[in-house]
Amino acid sequence: MKIQSVNLSNTNVILTAYLLDSSPEMPNIKQRPAVLVLPGGGYRACSDREAEPVAMAFLAEGYQVFILRYSLNQHAVFPRPLNDAEEALTLIRANSADWSIDPQKVAVCGFSAGGHLAAALGTMGSTRPNAMILGYPCILEEMSDIFPAPVPGVDQEVDELTPPAFLFHTFDDRRVPVQNSLAFADALNRKNIPFEMHIFPTGTHGLSLARPLTSSGLQSMVEPVVAQWFGLCTRWVSSVFGEFPSSIEPVLDEEVHEYSLDVKLGLLWNNEQCKKLILDAIPELGETPHPDAMGVPLRTILSYDGDLLTEEEQKQLNDGLKTISVI
Numbered sequence: 001m002k003i004q005s006v007n008l009s010n011t012n013v014i015l016t017a018y019l020l021d022s023s024p025e026m027p028n029i030k031q032r033p034a035v036l037v038l039p040g041g042g043y044r045a046c047s048d049r050e051a052e053p054v055a056m057a058f059l060a061e062g063y064q065v066f067i068l069r070y071s072l073n074q075h076a077v078f079p080r081p082l083n084d085a086e087e088a089l090t091l092i093r094a095n096s097a098d099w100s101i102d103p104q105k106v107a108v109c110g111f112s113a114g115g116h117l118a119a120a121l122g123t124m125g126s127t128r129p130n131a132m133i134l135g136y137p138c139i140l141e142e143m144s145d146i147f148p149a150p151v152p153g154v155d156q157e158v159d160e161l162t163p164p165a166f167l168f169h170t171f172d173d174r175r176v177p178v179q180n181s182l183a184f185a186d187a188l189n190r191k192n193i194p195f196e197m198h199i200f201p202t203g204t205h206g207l208s209l210a211r212p213l214t215s216s217g218l219q220s221m222v223e224p225v226v227a228q229w230f231g232l233c234t235r236w237v238s239s240v241f242g243e244f245p246s247s248i249e250p251v252l253d254e255e256v257h258e259y260s261l262d263v264k265l266g267l268l269w270n271n272e273q274c275k276k277l278i279l280d281a282i283p284e285l286g287e288t289p290h291p292d293a294m295g296v297p298l299r300t301i302l303s304y305d306g307d308l309l310t311e312e313e314q315k316q317l318n319d320g321l322k323t324i325s326v327i
Helices: 052-060 079-092 112-126 141-146 179-188 226-241 265-269 273-280 291-294 300-306 309-320
Strands: 001-006 014-019 032-038 064-071 101-110 129-137 167-168 195-201
Touching: 014 052, 032 052, 032 079, 032 112, 032 179, 052 064, 052 101, 079 101, 079 112, 101 112, 101 226, 112 129, 129 226, 167 179, 167 226, 179 195, 195 226, 265 273, 265 291, 265 300, 273 309
Parallel strands: 032 064, 032 101, 101 129, 129 167, 167 195
Antiparallel strands: 001 014, 014 064
8 A cells, every 4th residue: 555645725725635556466556436525524623533543444445535624613614625625636636647536536534524525525526526425514504603714504505506415413413413414414315415324323423433542542432322323324325336346257368478476367377388288287277167267377376375385386387488489
């Protein structure tokens, strides 16, 4: 995994990228969906509890993830934070090839004030995400009372270009009342924008993942029922973006300059001399190996089962393959 930080245009605004590496063992994953995480903090701070732990959870699901620490306090006058989010989203899509991202599968995930900013990006942004994930979001204009500067009521900004949304909230949230999510869901419904919403009966504001990891050592921040939101969310994202492909034809058209254990089995199998050499060394493979194995380098196959060949036998086979000329 690679971690990169990029300073954006506004003062103290930083976009941090968490980028998973490609692997020949996962040829089905060439491009990944991405999630732009906007932590909460009342436009006065960006909560660490709603930043890297959330990023790590999405990374474990195979997404590329970005955390935006946007304009705060005296710099949080709208539309400045929105401009930060627009710039971050534009940068993600502009670098989609280098960062192995599908530019049409970028979701924004925001909590509390970050949820307000995520919803603003989805409804008012000059560029918009492909999906929104909103955790106990501030939505209503009246929430301006708790912020350092007035904010627009984003429920009034929902239009036909607004992307689908996933929302979760708790009924007894006193800091940001559940009416915020209900108002946004109603606005989505009126514009015929698909959404999924979960209102959990109990739980304080700012739960993040609602697990001990993000609890700050407070039992009130641990709610196993609310913690279900993340699994529900990733299933929803899969329904919007689609699953990673799990059955693909092996790509066997790349150019081979030298035969070795690091060449895909299917390419080795296409050469009768290579095939004979391999079967002499590993008769267990049989004349017709499993199709899934054909797109995997032979060295990787051997690593799955260390009993097939000793290290010395692998070296001998590798050396033998290298003597076979590539036509």
